[in-house]
Amino acid sequence: MTPVVALREATKIYRLGKVDVPALRGVGLAIEPGEFVAIMGPSGSGKSTLMNLLGCLDRPTSGTYLFGGHDVSQLSDDELAELRNRRIGFVFQTFNLLPRLSALKNVEMPMVYAGVSRAERLRRAQAALERVGLAHRASHAPPELSGGEQQRVAIARALVNTPSILLADEPTGNLDSRSGEEILAIVQELNAQDMTIAMVTHDRDIAEHSQRIIHLRDGRLVRDEMVPRPKQARQELIDLAVVSP
Amino acid sequence: MDLFESFSIAREALRANRLRTILTTLGVIIGVAAVIALVSVGQTVRTSVVGEFATLGPELLWVLPGKAREGSQFAREEGRLSLTFEDAEAVAKDADAVSGVSPILQTSIEVTSAGRRVTTTVVGTTPNIADVRGLSMQAGRFLSASDLVRRKRAAVLGPSLARRLYRTPANILGRRVIINGRAFDVVGLLRSEGQVLGLDLDDRLYIPVTTAQQLFRIDYASFIFVKAKDTASVPRALRETERILLRRHGEEDFTVLTQSQLLTSLDAILRILTLALTSIAAISLVVGGIGIMNIMLVSVTERTREIGIRKAIGARRLHILTQFLIEAVVISLVGGLMGMLVGLALSWGISTSLFNSAPSLGSTAPIVLLAFGFSAAVGVVFGVYPAWRAAQLHPVEALRYE
Numbered sequence A: 001m002t003p004v005v006a007l008r009e010a011t012k013i014y015r016l017g018k019v020d021v022p023a024l025r026g027v028g029l030a031i032e033p034g035e036f037v038a039i040m041g042p043s044g045s046g047k048s049t050l051m052n053l054l055g056c057l058d059r060p061t062s063g064t065y066l067f068g069g070h071d072v073s074q075l076s077d078d079e080l081a082e083l084r085n086r087r088i089g090f091v092f093q094t095f096n097l098l099p100r101l102s103a104l105k106n107v108e109m110p111m112v113y114a115g116v117s118r119a120e121r122l123r124r125a126q127a128a129l130e131r132v133g134l135a136h137r138a139s140h141a142p143p144e145l146s147g148g149e150q151q152r153v154a155i156a157r158a159l160v161n162t163p164s165i166l167l168a169d170e171p172t173g174n175l176d177s178r179s180g181e182e183i184l185a186i187v188q189e190l191n192a193q194d195m196t197i198a199m200v201t202h203d204r205d206i207a208e209h210s211q212r213i214i215h216l217r218d219g220r221l222v223r224d225e226m227v228p229r230p231k232q233a234r235q236e237l238i239d240l241a242v243v244s245p
Numbered sequence B: 001m002d003l004f005e006s007f008s009i010a011r012e013a014l015r016a017n018r019l020r021t022i023l024t025t026l027g028v029i030i031g032v033a034a035v036i037a038l039v040s041v042g043q044t045v046r047t048s049v050v051g052e053f054a055t056l057g058p059e060l061l062w063v064l065p066g067k068a069r070e071g072s073q074f075a076r077e078e079g080r081l082s083l084t085f086e087d088a089e090a091v092a093k094d095a096d097a098v099s100g101v102s103p104i105l106q107t108s109i110e111v112t113s114a115g116r117r118v119t120t121t122v123v124g125t126t127p128n129i130a131d132v133r134g135l136s137m138q139a140g141r142f143l144s145a146s147d148l149v150r151r152k153r154a155a156v157l158g159p160s161l162a163r164r165l166y167r168t169p170a171n172i173l174g175r176r177v178i179i180n181g182r183a184f185d186v187v188g189l190l191r192s193e194g195q196v197l198g199l200d201l202d203d204r205l206y207i208p209v210t211t212a213q214q215l216f217r218i219d220y221a222s223f224i225f226v227k228a229k230d231t232a233s234v235p236r237a238l239r240e241t242e243r244i245l246l247r248r249h250g251e252e253d254f255t256v257l258t259q260s261q262l263l264t265s266l267d268a269i270l271r272i273l274t275l276a277l278t279s280i281a282a283i284s285l286v287v288g289g290i291g292i293m294n295i296m297l298v299s300v301t302e303r304t305r306e307i308g309i310r311k312a313i314g315a316r317r318l319h320i321l322t323q324f325l326i327e328a329v330v331i332s333l334v335g336g337l338m339g340m341l342v343g344l345a346l347s348w349g350i351s352t353s354l355f356n357s358a359p360s361l362g363s364t365a366p367i368v369l370l371a372f373g374f375s376a377a378v379g380v381v382f383g384v385y386p387a388w389r390a391a392q393l394h395p396v397e398a399l400r401y402e
């Protein structure tokens, strides 16, 4: 089967004035359809840089990147934007919602750029909010929502154009453990419905909800391990409720 | 991406910074209002001034001292003392197409009567000026041939001057008016002539030209009125007058103007004046545009993160560009619309109070369209650079922006 994404010998060097900062020093990585991969590593090890490459927000300094088997290193800025719009769902640590727009409008936004009709947009945005359990909060603006709710809106937005892969950069980093667990539960449900997922975390406990953990250190891939029995967020939530009702 | 969505995004953004939006819009409002008001007032001035001049009579010719410079009847070389009363007599005698000639010796001077002291225009002339200029009497008589021959101290007053000098302006015959220390008898009161170029033609006083020569010790004419027999003989009257004066002077140190030449030059001058005023107003519109550019640049910087988010979820460069461009155009169009209303109100107020004539719809419609189009163009021109800057932002850099 063709990997959803495949990096070969990818490097990323940032230029800070006259100094070169190598953030990735030759990373090879393939993620197969339906996989749920966690990317771990200490702060500054290049996790976000890797995610930005996978998400076509940035280009590698050298090496190749195949998205769905196609080399995307030669695509123009606008072609990359279209790829992000239709094939990639992105979830950030800081949610990155537009604060003045309602949850519904935020979820509609990727479809606006995809040229979807108004009626269709409304229908699909409502369905996506339903899927993350926030249909009743559709008209609220992000500042009126809790962190966990905001992240669920962000997930709905990421899913609304039915992407090939969901990329999440520390999606639980700004959340309390219960809200984080709820996000993990949603991610696991999506994965159970065959969504391919890559998620950055520096927390081993969170990483163990995935099927495979990739370890980064100083811009290099140092370990690639399988998780024999991933933790189940849904079960943990039930346990939490029993301990502290 | 649909335009409706772009407009609602722009509206949201403009609403979020209400005060800033209003102040920026104000810049455009002032610019557009100034352009519309000045152009339309300029047009009113032109039509009313040219109209006033036209009422002076199409058969009238002006003989002015000094030769006209190339291309302009108004920029004459110095030569103020070239016309004499004998010139006037010669034209009256020898020119066939001419029905009347009046030399004018005119000066601005203080006159007094019964303790009131006012500055007015004293016009020394011949009795036939009444026919040449079409003056008519309200009371008494005009200057007579015997006034002229005997250098009588007789004065005929315009109604405005009468009002300024006397408490009972209708009943002034036989009273005295002092000019340059000499007492003159008031023998007549003229009917009103109105205004030309904002000049009150009724605020003057006519005396025999012979008396004026003696009084001011001047032998020369300020200018000479020549009246053609009828409108059709104006060109012939012009040629004859020029030929006679050239023969007498030996050189062309005078200028003869017909009413239509005068009107054309006047119209040209007023047109240039209007254009100059409008250009100044247009500068204020450009300043308004720079205000838009400034605010849009601030807005792009402030919303760097928003731009990063939009790019991350798939906005292409054109999407970002249109979003910010529409914002700038909305400001300039709203400003243009409001400025148009303010400008029309202003021009209506100025025209009616100063010239007693409302600007016609036909003359304002093109200006309104022009100003509206211009303000939209201002939005595009000054909005394009900030919008382009926004569109060029790198998604990752934009997302990292705090």
Ligand SMILES: Nc1ncnc2c1ncn2[C@@H]1O[C@H](COP(=O)(O)OP(=O)(O)O)[C@@H](O)[C@H]1O
Binding pocket: A014, A015, A016, A021, A022, A023, A041, A042, A043, A044, A045, A046, A047, A048, A049, A050
């Ligand atoms: N835009 C940038 N410009 C310069 N250096 C950067 C930039 N982004 C990241 N870096 C550097 O690259 C390295 C990797 O950063 P990052 O991928 O954000 O690490 P992580 O997400 O694992 O904490 C760090 O040393 C960081 O300082």
Ligand SMILES: [Mg+2]
Binding pocket: A047, A048, A049
């Ligand atoms: Mg990071």
